Amino acid sequence: MDIKQLRIFLNVAETGSFSDAAKRLNVTQPALSRQIRLLEEDSGSPLFIRTGRGVRLSEAGEKMLPRARLLIEEMERLRMDMTAFAGELHGRVRLGLPPSVGSVLAGPVVERFHRDYPNVKLRVTQLLSGALQESLLNGRLDIGILFEGNVSPALRSQPLWSERLFFITTPHERWQGVEMIDYADCLSHPFILPGPKHGLREVLEQATRKIDKCLNVVVEAESLAVQMELVCRGLGCTILSFEACKNHIDAGRLIAIPIVNPDIERVCSLVWSRDYSLTRATHEMADVITEIAGVMFSSTPKVT
Template structure:
């Protein structure tokens, strides 16, 4: 039994599918199956039952998955502690951020890292929360910023800040004294929303379900700039945190009303793989993000 086999098995257990786990791990399915067979031979026990919908853990498989997560996390911490003994912060760190959080924090992050760690190289990829999570799980990204929701158990996730959600509208659609709007009234408006791949859409769907009302957007778009442009054109309304639209709101090009009854908010999370140790550079990025989170405008801890 080796570490590579354990890591592969944890991904299979989480996804319940050999094909999806192979895709995440960038392996062929036969190669992943060989790893699984070797692991079962070494342990002399069956770990998975194949079903029409994928694979299901046996009792032994459940035990191994739980213990493996602990073992891999301990090894990652050990490796991180040993690599952190180096005093000079160098290397290359790949960071993934969703667009709304990227607008708020990316510039400040790069500015501070360049000032304090000039030998550290940073790559920032802007993508939807689901794609950032997959980037972390596949090893393409070292550190990610996610929104709360269905976060993989293979990832460490800690809150950075909380942001309230607002209905974003064309100025002609908002009365001068209007600062709030009930969610039930939001659902009656022509909405421009992200697709179901986006965490914000899931939060909106959940609130609509609790209200006993359907969420039926007139336009779906996953790009932040498209959502904002369509609101500029008075096609409809969208829902976003104020912090991602500071310029548009300060100049009056758009108007924001806090969504209430219920009040909607989401938490921005800092995340990385449990079983992949942070390098000294990764720790520098994580510590910097934690420091910056305490200074976020229009966001709550």
């Protein structure tokens, strides 16, 4: 088996169709089928099962898929790193950011990186932390930012900054003069929060269990924009960093009350897969993120 055959295998697996994969790769279907047949002969097992709608992976194909993807990714990283030694930095970086971080950090990071490395193709994806972590683990993203406490052991992490979380609600008269709120008192209010796979939800669930209470989640919103809109409409409260809500707070639609007993904080970390080595371009992106985060957030933890 060779890299060309593995590329064809991955494209067939992704499209579920020999004809669609052939069109994507700009080859004839008989040529593609021949390469798959050779790969199956080398592996000693059929890799696809034919169905009325195309093909699906066999048990052997399912086993081959992650390892084939890993090999292709490594070859691509090697090619980009070798190209970089010949002159200006080229390649691509696929960056994933959770919405609350992306709204603050994406602009300055992308602007700086694009200025310094104009020949690197950059793709920025905004995902809730559960989906972001999955994309890092399966190689669809090269690097991202997640919240500590919800990071898989299969990912490497480097702390960037810590942020305090606030009780976020509408500026109702009942909150006039309230300078802080106990976490236990927060829990008597209805919440609009992301689902259980989100890092924020895990932080809050852990803090809630410690005081033997429960979160009253009336709406699970898998979008920061939707979450903010529902809170602005008075349909519930939420807990977020000040920066994530700053535009709404400045406009007078929301207020942020510090939470005490205990203070609720989360650590934002730069993360990448242990299974995929970082390209030179991705290393440069990590340096840009670390530098900008250090300037923007004064409570950056010390990295050892």
